[in-house]
Amino acid sequence: MDYKKTVKKYIYERDGRKCRFCDKDLLFRQISLDHYVPKSKNGPDDIFNIVLSCKKCNKYKMDKILPDYDETIIENFKQAVIDKKILESSEHLKYQELSEMIKSVDRVESIGEITIFQGKNHRFYVKDNNIFKIIHLG
Ligand SMILES: [Zn+2]
Numbered sequence: 001m002d003y004k005k006t007v008k009k010y011i012y013e014r015d016g017r018k019c020r021f022c023d024k025d026l027l028f029r030q031i032s033l034d035h036y037v038p039k040s041k042n043g044p045d046d047i048f049n050i051v052l053s054c055k056k057c058n059k060y061k062m063d064k065i066l067p068d069y070d071e072t073i074i075e076n077f078k079q080a081v082i083d084k085k086i087l088e089s090s091e092h093l094k095y096q097e098l099s100e101m102i103k104s105v106d107r108v109e110s111i112g113e114i115t116i117f118q119g120k121n122h123r124f125y126v127k128d129n130n131i132f133k134i135i136h137l138g
Contacts, residue, residue: 007033007047007050008028008031008033009028010047010083010085011033011047011050011051011052012026012028012031012052014052014076014079014083015051015052017052018052019052019053019054019057020034020036020051020052020053020057021053021054021057021060021061022054022056022057024054026052026054030054030055031052031053031054032053032054032055032058033050033051033052033053034050034051034052034053034057034058034061035049035050036049036050036051036066036069036072036073036076037049037065037069037073037111038062038063038064038065040063041063041065042111042112042113043111044111044112044113044115044127045128046086046115046126046127046128046129047076047080047085047086047129048073048074048076048077048080048086048115048126049073049076049111049115050076051072051076069108070107070108073108073111073115074105074106074107074108074117077102077105077117077126078102078103078105080129081098081099081102081131082099085129086126086129086130086131087129087130087131088130088131088134089130089131089132090125090131090132090133090134091134098131101119101121101122101134102117102119102124103119104119104120104121104122105117105118105119105124106118106119107119109123113127114126114127115127118137120137121136121137121138122134122135122136122137123135123137
């Protein structure tokens, strides 16, 4: 299975086989993938910014940034770390340690080619589904 198809399958299951916007049940062949923060607004291709959508909602949403975008991508980010879809290459942490560390993430500092998530004690720099830098705060 190629990378794109793997990602598609993952998003399909992660989002409960439903359109994230209208809740409609979707068959795999009916799905489209939507950049939650649109590409035109600097939204990256990372897995946390991709959600399941029906074709209608994808079209309708167009270039809007939805008000809950930070909540949504934080939730997707945490899930992707737990599901080992986002890996960490900066400090070679054990999976358990990393899973603990990301629990407190509650803020998106910046989104774009590099996205920065912040929790209580750490700031995570993410690019291409990879945490490439972690800064310890305080
Ligand atoms: Zn929909």
